[in-house]
Amino acid sequence: xxxTQDVSRQRLGAALVALAALLLIWQVSAGAQELERSALEILxxxxxxxxxxxxxxxxxxxxxxxxxxxxxxxxxxxxxVYPSPQPPQxxxxxxxxxxxxxxxxxxxxxxxxxxxxxxxxTSPNPADCPATVAGVEYSAALEVNxxxxxxxxxxxxxxxxxxxxxDGCVGASSVE
Numbered sequence: 001x002x003x004t005q006d007v008s009r010q011r012l013g014a015a016l017v018a019l020a021a022l023l024l025i026w027q028v029s030a031g032a033q034e035l036e037r038s039a040l041e042i043l044x045x046x047x048x049x050x051x052x053x054x055x056x057x058x059x060x061x062x063x064x065x066x067x068x069x070x071x072x073x074x075x076x077x078x079x080x081v082y083p084s085p086q087p088p089q090x091x092x093x094x095x096x097x098x099x100x101x102x103x104x105x106x107x108x109x110x111x112x113x114x115x116x117x118x119x120x121x122t123s124p125n126p127a128d129c130p131a132t133v134a135g136v137e138y139s140a141a142l143e144v145n146x147x148x149x150x151x152x153x154x155x156x157x158x159x160x161x162x163x164x165x166x167d168g169c170v171g172a173s174s175v176e
Contacts, residue, residue, distance in 0.1 A: 039162070040161070041161045041162070042112075055081060056081065057081050065097070066143060067097055068096055071099060077143055078142070086139070088135050093132070094118050094119065100145070100146035103142065111157055112157060112159075114135055
């Protein structure tokens with residue numbers, strides 16, 4: 001009888017270890033899921049600039065953003081898409097973000113309403129990391145490598161287009 005109980009306990013223990021391992025693997029793989037990617041185009045003074053962007057569409061994806069990355073391809077970025085306009089007092093921070101970034105806050109018409117450059121925050125304390133406040137109402141935000149916008153002459157009022165965007169850049173004279 002004691003041998004049977006010991007074997008049953010060993011099997012139960014092995015089953016619990018296997019279950020814990022499966023849960024850990026599932027959790028790690030779920031956290032490492034790649035975001036949907038999309039082509040994005042910026043129209044500035046008659047020029048078109050193409051980027052491949054990751055789409056941060058859920059609250060969890062937007063919270064994670066580009067944290068814990070060591071690099072970003074030169075013509076890549078992350079587009080943060082919101083279901084409704086965000087207030088001017090909201091913004092972004094660089095906690096656990098290792099690379100300097102430019103950010104464009106994009107209005108409901110698809111136009112760049114504000115641009116900023118953000119530096120990495122090396123503090124382990126998130127409270128020590130400053131926020132970059134938009135200062136304008138926005139429906140999306142685009143992060144790219146720092147210096148990208150200046151190097152390409154991209155500025156406020158330029159048009160940003162991506163698939164699924166409703167009627168981008170309404171009344172855009174440089175787009176037509």
